[in-house]
Amino acid sequence: MKIDTPAWAMKRAEAEDYRVAREMHHRGALQIKWPNLRGLRAWSKGQGWPTPWFGFEAAFLAKLFDSQMNFVQAISESGIELHIPQRAYTLSTERLSELDTLYEARSSSGRPVRWGMLVEELREIRRAVEAGVVIQVAGGPTMRSWQGFYEWAHGRYHMLEDGSDHWIGDDR
Secondary structure, eight states, X not given: OOOOOOGGGEEEOOGGGHHHHHHHHHXXXXXXXXXXXXXXXXHHHHHTOOOOSSSHHHHHHHHHTTOHHXXXXXXXXXXXXXXXXXXXXXXXXXXXXHHHHHHHOBOTTSOBSSHHHXXXXXXXXHHHHHTTOEEEETTXXXXXXXXXXXXXXXXXXXXXXXXXXXXXXXXX
């Protein structure tokens, strides 16, 4: 399953991130920015790497993750960019205030008007946690799992679960 981890929770992989990047690739949490494929094919051929007409990207990644030496060479020379989830992220008081404002916004009749946007923002936080990012809430808990996220989100925005058509745990 591909995990759509938000950009703010990602970092560019470096040489020392080989094992983490390989694991994230297997988990579907690796984001790849491919360079021009013609140039990448030429680079691969120059290294003696496989360059099949069909399945080139899969063959390239297999060779890249075959060893740490290949990984380091590819990310420093080929033009490919690999992005992995950060180890940790702090949800600032400013960001919390923005989320709270979305939760509290009401129409003149008193109905919530920004809960859809809030749910989308909370889904991003949930996806980051699911990708392995440890999220420290400013002045609050540390979220390390879906359950930890849910306890925090439900405790802070408790009316969402009953009052919003779309819930933070539902990606449909």
